[in-house]
Amino acid sequence: MARAAVGPGALSAADWQAIRFTIWQAFLSAVFSVGLAIPVARALARRSFPGRGLLISLLGAPFLLPVLVAVLGILTIFGRGGLLNSGLAALGLPPFSIYGLHGVVLAHVFFNLPLAVRLILQGWQSIPAERVRLARSLRAPQFRVLEWPMLREVVPGALVLIFLVCLTSFAVAITLGGGPRATTLELAIYQAVLFDFDLARAARLALVQYGLCAVAAGVAGLIARPASFGAGLGRSIALGGGSRLFDGVAIGLMAVFLLLPLGAVLVRGAMGLSSLPATVWASALVSVTVALGAVAMVLLIAVPMALLGGRIGRGLALAVPLASSSLVLGAGAFLLLRGLVRPQDAALGVTMVANTLMALPFALRILSPAADQARAEYDRLAAALRLPILARLWIVYLPRMRRQIGFAAGLTAAMAMGDLGAIVFFAAEGQATLPLLMQRLLGAYRTEAAAGVGLVLVILSFGLFWLFDQWGRGNAAT
Numbered sequence: 001m002a003r004a005a006v007g008p009g010a011l012s013a014a015d016w017q018a019i020r021f022t023i024w025q026a027f028l029s030a031v032f033s034v035g036l037a038i039p040v041a042r043a044l045a046r047r048s049f050p051g052r053g054l055l056i057s058l059l060g061a062p063f064l065l066p067v068l069v070a071v072l073g074i075l076t077i078f079g080r081g082g083l084l085n086s087g088l089a090a091l092g093l094p095p096f097s098i099y100g101l102h103g104v105v106l107a108h109v110f111f112n113l114p115l116a117v118r119l120i121l122q123g124w125q126s127i128p129a130e131r132v133r134l135a136r137s138l139r140a141p142q143f144r145v146l147e148w149p150m151l152r153e154v155v156p157g158a159l160v161l162i163f164l165v166c167l168t169s170f171a172v173a174i175t176l177g178g179g180p181r182a183t184t185l186e187l188a189i190y191q192a193v194l195f196d197f198d199l200a201r202a203a204r205l206a207l208v209q210y211g212l213c214a215v216a217a218g219v220a221g222l223i224a225r226p227a228s229f230g231a232g233l234g235r236s237i238a239l240g241g242g243s244r245l246f247d248g249v250a251i252g253l254m255a256v257f258l259l260l261p262l263g264a265v266l267v268r269g270a271m272g273l274s275s276l277p278a279t280v281w282a283s284a285l286v287s288v289t290v291a292l293g294a295v296a297m298v299l300l301i302a303v304p305m306a307l308l309g310g311r312i313g314r315g316l317a318l319a320v321p322l323a324s325s326s327l328v329l330g331a332g333a334f335l336l337l338r339g340l341v342r343p344q345d346a347a348l349g350v351t352m353v354a355n356t357l358m359a360l361p362f363a364l365r366i367l368s369p370a371a372d373q374a375r376a377e378y379d380r381l382a383a384a385l386r387l388p389i390l391a392r393l394w395i396v397y398l399p400r401m402r403r404q405i406g407f408a409a410g411l412t413a414a415m416a417m418g419d420l421g422a423i424v425f426f427a428a429e430g431q432a433t434l435p436l437l438m439q440r441l442l443g444a445y446r447t448e449a450a451a452g453v454g455l456v457l458v459i460l461s462f463g464l465f466w467l468f469d470q471w472g473r474g475n476a477a478t
Contacts, residue, residue, distance in 0.1 A: 026166035029108035037116030043247035045124035059114035066418025073261030123154035168325035269455025293352035306371035330422025347426035354422035406472015410465035
């Protein structure tokens with residue numbers, strides 16, 4: 001990628017416009033996601049009500065939902081013929097356009113608000129119960145002495161994580177972008193490769209994206225400050241206080257904002273099943289093949305890496321993919337393989353590798369704690385029994401990591417099923433994955449058929465996740 005960027009020419013005015021738009025939309029998306037998440041997370045930390053656990057569990061649904069499917073649900077609510085515009089028309093008000101900067105930000109908030117809520121809620125739940133009781137007994141201002149230090153520690157990391165995710169977003173931009181003035185770096189790279197065949201420009205833009213991600217991560221490290229609560233007994237306590245009405249409104253608005261598009265996906269998808277194109281099942285087979293291949297490669301890499309416990313290797317595996325995207329990885333592979341093989345011959349392999357690299361950080365975060373615990377508890381005993389490496393892996397480690405392995409495999413499968421990235425550079429007509437087929441149908445304004453394909457994609461994605469997760473839970477050693 002770096003070698004290809006050394007071609008003639010510099011960044012054009014359109015490139016600088018794409019860079020400015022990318023930074024601005026990612027900044028706005030991160031600020032709105034985290035800003036809205038703070039009152040919601042605080043309300044969930046202060047209140048106990050029926051269905052609270054289910055609501056917190058549902059916060060993971062947008063993360064597992066394929067991006068294009070979720071975008072289709074958002075269009076059903078906020079699009080030209082959506083529920084919002086139908087209501088505005090009934091009131092005699094002008095219509096709302098979802099396309100452009102505000103549409104991209106709205107979609108990113110839909111995806112990342114639940115993630116921000118989970119991250120910040122964990123921060124509130126990490127405040128030791130002893131500190132809460134002490135603040136109450138001293139009648140100290142609870143927000144200033146407990147909550148503000150926690151937010152100062154948690155919020156910068158959440159902001160940068162969401163900024164990075166939005167910086168490398170492709171499917172949202174290609175669907176909801178509003179022309180040249182609403183083009184992201186990812187979309188500009190895609191256009192430079194497939195439409196202009198300007199590979200040097202694509203490589204330069206990709207390097208700019210890497211640089212932006214590196215700067216964002218560095219800024220987060222400078223801003224974050226430790227909360228320094230000290231040690232507790234590992235218990236948390238509901239904070240209480242505050243306005244019940246305000247907390248109820250915050251939780252209710254978030255639930256409506258998340259559940260309406262999710263419900264629209266199911267309803268509209270069921271209506272579109274009769275319009276499914278003939279190629280949907282071939283695309284489903286391609287998607288499942290890519291997902292299973294990515295799962296196999298992730299586990300072959302992540303399980304040994306987690307057991308070896310090397311901080312440098314883990315750090316690289318966590319940092320490098322988060323600074324990139326499957327589309328940029330696909331563009332790099334396209335540059336490397338150009339002239340060596342036909343693109344369609346490398347389509348499945350490159351897509352599997354790109355999804356493997358993107359899922360690897362999440363798999364390592366899931367597997368590493370369980371691997372560290374298993375090694376700490378059984379390494380000395382296994383060494384005393386002189387168990388060979390393979391026997392130690394099969395008898396000792398894998399049974400105690402089975403639950404985490406199943407969850408990591410299911411998450412990888414769901415992410416790979418919904419990815420629209422590397423495949424766009426390589427797929428021939430009969431090699432489209434379900435997300436690529438959806439994108440083509442949306443581009444041809446066949447929204448009903450796209451909704452039906454989206455429902456098939458959702459069923460397969462959640463089905464693979466459930467199968468792997470249930471396998472991990474079954475007979476897992478504790």
